[in-house]
């Protein structure tokens with residue numbers, strides 16, 4: 210099954226902080242790939258902007274180096290690569306002063322495209338002055354979109370402040386808040402699976418679903434980004450945004466259409482229906498040193514840090530569909546594997562006519578986010594061949610790579626940037642969603658601080674602290690293996 214590419218109209222994209230890590234690692238490679246795919250047409254312009262003094266030629270060299278480092282050398286047809294390079298230019302601007310802004314305005318007005326997008330790949334402290342200057346120097350037109358990314362605040366108060374800053378210059382319909390998990394293939398497939406098929410929706414409730422497990426396991430450590438991470442921890446870094454969005458898509462009511470605000474209204478209702486969590490329903494962890502790797506505390510350089518590199522939470526929703534169905538969430542660094550999945554575990558059979566032959570296990574629908582994006586439905590069938598009625602579990606497997614006959618290569622950033630250019634906000638977070646998610650997480654974080662809760666140690670390469678098993682074992686359940 211070949212993927213269909215619908216080209217966008219030529220556009221101008223300004224990347225503030227264009228020489229920074231996110232831009233070099235994710236944004237620029239994503240743009241290059243879309244050029245190669247034929248989705249970004251000639252005439253589009255990608256304008257790097259930052260305080261560094263660079264010529265456009267020098268900027269192109271920075272980009273070329275970044276592509277070699279993060280994508281690889283000579284990976285693309287030369288003509289496409291040159292087309293991408295021709296789209297690049299650079300303007301020096303200083304977020305904190307008037308320097309360079311006239312220049313940027315002139316560049317945009319000269320043979321400019323109608324759609325203008327500004328990517329704020331800068332520190333949160335620069336967002337206010339950057340957007341003020343954009344306004345002051347007349348950069349904001351009707352067809353302007355602004356892209357903002359994590360951290361969207363560090364708690365409810367700062368998220369509210371950030372939203373207010375953005376809304377001083379932009380209408381909510383122009384603000385694109387990225388959570389790159391929403392750009393992942395499986396995450397969108399979750400909506401397709403639920404709302405484009407007839408057979409799942411009747412089962413998608415507390416009558417048939419026993420519980421849900423959402424796991425985002427990473428095998429990497431926080432080495433190299435300890436400064437940022439120690440102020441965030443797994444809760445702020447992963448749960449408030451990525452896991453919360455996954456939970457919303459699993460739990461939301463069917464929107465009346467696949468329109469941005471219809472979808473976002475439903476997600477917001479889920480966040481608002483989340484019960485406040487008592488910290489006895491959370492377990493935090495920090496990885497300890499192994500023979501060849503340093504511990505979390507060594508990586509962040511603070512031996513008294515109580516920040517978690519792992520967290521598990523039992524969450525519950527107070528609504529008709531989900532009352533009584535626990536959503537177990539967990540995420541952590543230095544775990545056994547990079548493996549993320551959403552598992553919907555269905556209730557056991559009410560009556561088992563095969564009990565004299567064998568056990569029947571619970572049906573489980575697993576959405577694999579990474580690696581190997583796809584969906585598996587675990588079913589019980591009769592073991593083939595003679596020998597009577599022996600039952601066995603088989604996975605009904607739908608790997609997306611098998612389906613399209615190639616690796617799913619579309620990075621979340623590619624999809625999200627193209628959606629922004631097209632003006633489609635469905636996969637972006639609305640301000641009220643972000644604030645509501647912070648309110649829920651703040652409540653937990655505040656309790657940890659007030660009670661001086663200390664994370665449990667866990668081994669690098671394990672499934673996290675043993676104590677996290679308790680969250681499920683107390684309910685007669687267990688975590689799925691991380692594999």
Ligand code: BG6
Nearest residue numbers: 359389427429446447451549579
């Ligand atoms: C980022 C977090 O938002 O997501 C990182 O800041 C984390 O700590 C990353 O590693 C995980 O993203 P992915 O797409 O690799 O699962």
